[in-house]
Amino acid sequence: MPGRTYSIGNGYRYSINGQEKTPEIAPNTTTAEFWQYDARIVRRWNIDPKPNISISPYNCFAGNPIFLADVRGDTVDVSHLRANNSKANDALISDLQNKTGLTISVNEKTGIASYLKENGAAKLARDGNGNIVGSKAARKELIKMLDSKTMITVKDDPTGPTRVEQGQDKKGRFTYTNTILINSVEIESSINETSKDLHSTTYGYALTFFHERGHTLYGGGHDDSNEPWLNAGDNEILPNRIRKQLSINGTNYGQRLVYTQLGVNGVDYLPFTQEAWDSLKRNEVPSGGYIIIIPLGELLKKK
Amino acid sequence: MQIIQKYLIAFFILFGFNTTDLKAQNSDGCRYLAVIDYIRTNISFNKDIKAFFKISTKKQEFVEFAIYDTVSFIGIGGLEERLKEKKFIPDTEINSRKYYEDKYFNSYHSSFLKKMNWSNDSKIYLSFSRPTDNYLLAELTDLNPYLNRGRKSGHGMIVFFKFNSDGLVEDILYAGFVYN
Numbered sequence: 001m002p003g004r005t006y007s008i009g010n011g012y013r014y015s016i017n018g019q020e021k022t023p024e025i026a027p028n029t030t031t032a033e034f035w036q037y038d039a040r041i042v043r044r045w046n047i048d049p050k051p052n053i054s055i056s057p058y059n060c061f062a063g064n065p066i067f068l069a070d071v072r073g074d075t076v077d078v079s080h081l082r083a084n085n086s087k088a089n090d091a092l093i094s095d096l097q098n099k100t101g102l103t104i105s106v107n108e109k110t111g112i113a114s115y116l117k118e119n120g121a122a123k124l125a126r127d128g129n130g131n132i133v134g135s136k137a138a139r140k141e142l143i144k145m146l147d148s149k150t151m152i153t154v155k156d157d158p159t160g161p162t163r164v165e166q167g168q169d170k171k172g173r174f175t176y177t178n179t180i181l182i183n184s185v186e187i188e189s190s191i192n193e194t195s196k197d198l199h200s201t202t203y204g205y206a207l208t209f210f211h212e213r214g215h216t217l218y219g220g221g222h223d224d225s226n227e228p229w230l231n232a233g234d235n236e237i238l239p240n241r242i243r244k245q246l247s248i249n250g251t252n253y254g255q256r257l258v259y260t261q262l263g264v265n266g267v268d269y270l271p272f273t274q275e276a277w278d279s280l281k282r283n284e285v286p287s288g289g290y291i292i293i294i295p296l297g298e299l300l301k302k303k
Numbered sequence: 304m305q306i307i308q309k310y311l312i313a314f315f316i317l318f319g320f321n322t323t324d325l326k327a328q329n330s331d332g333c334r335y336l337a338v339i340d341y342i343r344t345n346i347s348f349n350k351d352i353k354a355f356f357k358i359s360t361k362k363q364e365f366v367e368f369a370i371y372d373t374v375s376f377i378g379i380g381g382l383e384e385r386l387k388e389k390k391f392i393p394d395t396e397i398n399s400r401k402y403y404e405d406k407y408f409n410s411y412h413s414s415f416l417k418k419m420n421w422s423n424d425s426k427i428y429l430s431f432s433r434p435t436d437n438y439l440l441a442e443l444t445d446l447n448p449y450l451n452r453g454r455k456s457g458h459g460m461i462v463f464f465k466f467n468s469d470g471l472v473e474d475i476l477y478a479g480f481v482y483n
Binding site for chain 2: 157173300
């Protein structure tokens with residue numbers, strides 16, 4: 001038609017970082033899911049959702065697009081949890097901070113979590129004696145997750161147990177995903193039903209999160225114990241290490257010794273000490289070192 | 304064994320609703336039967352069930368399952384995005400928390416499902432929610448609900464069954480999970 005032109009094979013479509021150019025927006029721009037940047041000057045138009053205190057929030061690839069890549073511009077996404085259950089989101093972030101000593105912030109617009117840096121390293125909280133707060137293992141793992149290029153998505157779901165989604169690949173095989181569904185009622189119940197001699201968050205938000213991490217594709221896609229009455233399984237190796245590191249100055253987080261709870265007189269107990277486990281094996285009510293597990297059906301009623 | 308079960312289903316469909324006991328749950332019962340029949344006969348879905356629960360029986364085309372006779376609320380967590388794509392329910396209802404707040408009901412025993420629960424050695428259990436509008440949510444698990452008093456662990460598959468105007472299963476959506 002008159003006035004219309006077209007061309008085929010307009011040259012190479014791609015810019016840096018494995019992404020297509022978007023010249024229709026402006027020359028030299030590249031658009032990704034969470035950002036838009038000028039590839040020529042390596043500067044983004046929007047502020048970095050994962051800001052690094054030592055780097056300008058408008059910077060891309062720490063100024064080095066040749067060696068560094070960030071295809072999505074994100075890592076841990078709590079936007080769904082925050083939008084649907086802000087109380088649980090705050091509790092998760094707060095507990096993760098307490099267990100790691102990191103300062104975690106969540107971007108208002110994107111829901112992406114990041115940790116605060118100081119002089120290029122993680123800024124760490126210290127107690128009155130100058131000791132770093134939290135567990136080294138928890139801190140190391142969370143920094144790894146937040147620095148990772150893999151997106152972990154944390155969602156709210158009040159209707160089922162806390163769990164990790166599975167997806168299907170092209171061949172129909174089921175594989176683990178990186179989506180964790182959090183049931184805050186279930187976690188709050190564990191906190192409330194912990195015996196007085198244990199720290200109430202030994203099976204709280206952060207340690208549940210680290211357990212679920214083991215189920216994710218990112219965490220290796222581990223199943224829970226196949227001998228649930230005999231051991232706690234691979235997914236409790238990291239949480240138990242964290243509990244051990246947190247059990248100082250008279251605080252006792254115990255150790256999760258088995259995966260499944262044992263019932264005595266119609267009540268289900270999850271043992272966190274050897275004494276509690278021994279009592280349960282004798283069909284006796286333990287005097288401490290346990291969490292009472294309320295069935296999910298009962299918890300759902302208490303809305 | 305499977306043939307006997309199929310005859311049993313057919314028997315219930317043809318003659319099962321004459322008793323007073325079953326009349327109360329007649330419409331729900333039709334939905335349950337339609338779902339059981341679908342799982343018993345759909346080869347493609349059975350392949351996925353076998354893949355999900357890592358069942359390696361090559362000789363057996365269809366998966367054996369036991370039926371839990373307590374009807375409990377099942378949510379749509381994990382299905383939200385695909386429900387939006389498929390438009391099976393209004394967009395305004397597709398939020399796991401809102402769905403729970405609007406549709407939750409206390410669990411109840413179903414004498415109808417109890418009659419359907421023939422004993423077998425299956426390690427897979429089928430639990431139902433209450434039929435709503437033109438759909439029904441069900442769950443397949445590898446943890447015996449009769450022994451676990453509603454506690455969930457292991458693997459679970461939430462299945463959304465959509466019915467057509469004849470009450471037959473028209474389409475399904477499902478999501479797999481590793482619990483806790």
